[in-house]
Amino acid sequence: MNKTIKQLSALLSAGKASSVELCQDYLAHIQTQNATLNAFISVDNDKTLAEARAADALRTSGQAGLLTGVPIAHKDIFCAEGWLTTCGSKILSNFVSPYDAHVIEQFKAAGMPCLGKTNMDEFAMGSSNETSFYGPVRNPWDTTRVPGGSSGGSAACVAARMAPAATGTDTGGSIRQPAALCGITGLKPTYGIVSRYGMIAFASSLDQGGPMAQTAEDCGLLLNVMAGFDTRDSTCLERPKEDYTRSLNQPLAGLKIGLPREFFGPGLVGDTAKAVEEAISQLIKLGAETVEVGLPNSGLSVAAYYVLAPAEASSNLSRFDGVRYGYRTPEYGDLTDMYEKTRAEGFGSEVKRRIMIGAYVLSHGYYDAYYIQAQKLRRLIANDFTTAFQQCDVILSPTAPSTAFKLGEKTADPVEMYLSDIYTIAVNLAGLPGMSLPCGFDAQGLPIGMQLIGNYFDEARMLGVAHQYQLATDWHARAPQGI
């Protein structure tokens, strides 16, 4: 159960295990763990095992790829044919997708069985997984605490070894922050690397799917499957296929790591500060150099994000109107009444809050003051990174300001919740790749994550740095007690 997908792949190709056996083990583990952790919204043993049998057949006939037969869990934001696909919302609580997202197609083509659909903040709006219609996910390291969000189910299931890997999506930190809070490794690719087709949109210009696993190496292997040009997503980039694991073994000698002074200010305290400092020392020991860089506009990123993301969301979520699919209020008068009741009952309060913010900033007379200004900030923030990358190869920072907090601790104060993503949001605004990997534990035994930010399309180098760090440390290999 502690095995990485790299190790599982080796077991399968050596004939020491079948995909059916692996899937049965994971499904049994999900069966015992999920009641407590609530990491999965949907599990379907028959479907999973049918896919596992197909994978085993491929292997028997000599047609297996590297990851054929290795199971994976998918965030419930990805449409998967025949699977309930809820996006964590009541409004899609009856929606069985008739089609596969591009990402799902890619994993199917690789022969990787789906272990189930993971819980998430409703429409990926949240940093604690508490906004899900299906209830909060609990952190496997301390079940009184949140796993982070919005890909909280994916992070928790990998941390609890209910799945060797999972997909996530990241709009403002939704892969990296829960990866940090659950002690796993997660990567948000450069915007446009992974097709968004079939990934239910939150904020189209920021959303990006990515892998979550135990190691950087696994994330590289998974990104090889997920990434690729798709004509159905006009924002997907047409680039030659690349091997994201190609730089894993590159030594760190001469690597320049940028440390943004804005991210190491007075806001960073205690165990997180200490763990990140120690990680930096470790990297220096491995041959890297550090250089201080400036991201002067990064302090405005949360503000810009909470204009742009809700603006896009308010429009993206208009299709959930009770007319064609999904939840519709059982009793209504006229059309307007049907819309109002359906959406009032179908959406949770965080989603409604963001739809209202979004509608407000796009409305006549406010558009220039909010939306246009925020777009300008976005450009400034992206320019900051361009300047910084003239001085360094990768940027390092903490992933989140704190370790996992208690369930309910921040639900009363949305702004405090939004600040959970203070280190991650700028990366989405700039469209850069970023990842989180474990770099220690706090006094309460909760995992701490550090963030690496790469230049555009520099996933391979970023993964190489993370892999070299993981060869020298074992934070990523630790699993919570009692699982």
Add this chain to the structure above:
Amino acid sequence: MQWETVIGLEVHTQLTTQSKIFSGASIAFGAEPNTQACQVDIALPGVLPVLNKGAVERGIRFGLAIGAKLNRINSFDRKNYFYPDLPKGYQISQFALPIVEGGELTVQVGSGSDLYEKTIHITRAHLEEDAGKSLHEDFHGSTGIDLNRAGTPLLEIVSEPDMRSAKEAVAYAKALHTLVTWIGTCDGNMQEGSFRVDANVSVRPVGQKEFGTRREIKNLNSFRFLEQAINYEIRWQIEQIEDGHKIQQATVLFDPDTGETRAMRSKEDAHDYRYFPDPDLLPVQLDEDWIEQVRASLPELPQQKQARYQSEWNLSAYDAATLTGSRELADYFEAVVAGLAKPDAKLAANWVMGDLSATLNKENLDVAASRISAAQLAGLLARIQDGTLSGKLAKQVFEAMWAGEGNADAIIESKGLKQVSDSGEIERIIDEVMAANAKSVEEFRSGKEKAFNALVGQVMKASKGKANPQQVNDLLRQKLNA
């Protein structure tokens, strides 16, 4: 008080692509409800739009045809509003940066001595998707939704408020209709809604600079309704103002049964559409080579043809405008002229606009469905030119050709309709007629000119209409004056 009307039109033209503007589903008309709506069109969670290159090509085509500026970078925005036949809850349209800006169309208004030219300026033309349809009949107590039309590509063409009467508006709408069908960007089928007109109408006292408050008449799908609706609206607005009321900005619908317009919504109910750039679509960059390819593929345009007909062939402005009423008509006309060994555009124009058009109208046929081909008509005109047929005989031959009796020469032969131009033969008939109508001869000689016509008639009758009328005239007069 003298009033002046100000009209601007917004015309939705459905583009002639095979598939929708953002999906691969067919746009063919008349399919069973929801059989041409794919997962993108019904806006399933997670789907994304991909722009149809053919729609952009048609936008370029139209822009070039009206001499407009093509925005080398143009982009798509979302127009947000809720309606059951709008599956995404927003329409993708070009708001900030349309593909076409500027351009103009010069049209002929009126006819005869009232004919004048008017240049209508075009503000912009932008690409957008159509919505689906709400079906209110056949569903007791509820509404059916047909999403076949959702995502159908449209080019909305917005004019400046340059028109001053319903006649001008109709002339512009017709010229635009001719143009878009001519260049093949739209099939022009108004019954199927491929060409729909919204008219913004206001009135102001003659001499006043500022525009009056406008009302927008939505969705007019015939030129007749357009004219009726505008004229009703003008009368209504003048009455309102003269009665001391103010015009409120509003959207109105025209009811063809009553011939009246009625308000649908006022400005107060106007939506805030919350336009913003669609983050799912990148800006469109028009490539210069592509623009030049499209330019090279454009046919000679109606206005170019009109100028050529007038300068090369000495046709009147009215004739030139009529003959370029559609590309098929102009092609037919030019084929007739080309079919004549001795080119005579005026003769060809008279027959195409005269007997041919009258017969087509009577049978409600398009020129493309004419039972007489351009080559056949040219064959007939050649026999007029060489004196074989009189105008009257030519009409008989035309009718026989229409009835499918063959080419002009075969009909002339089989019916013996050849004009008699043998002066000996004509003299013989004249002699007989003069002998049999001594009284008329006497009257003419005593100064009654009217008697001459009676005698001509008798000669023509005796020749069964075949005698060359000019020769009959000349010979008869010689003999009577002898």
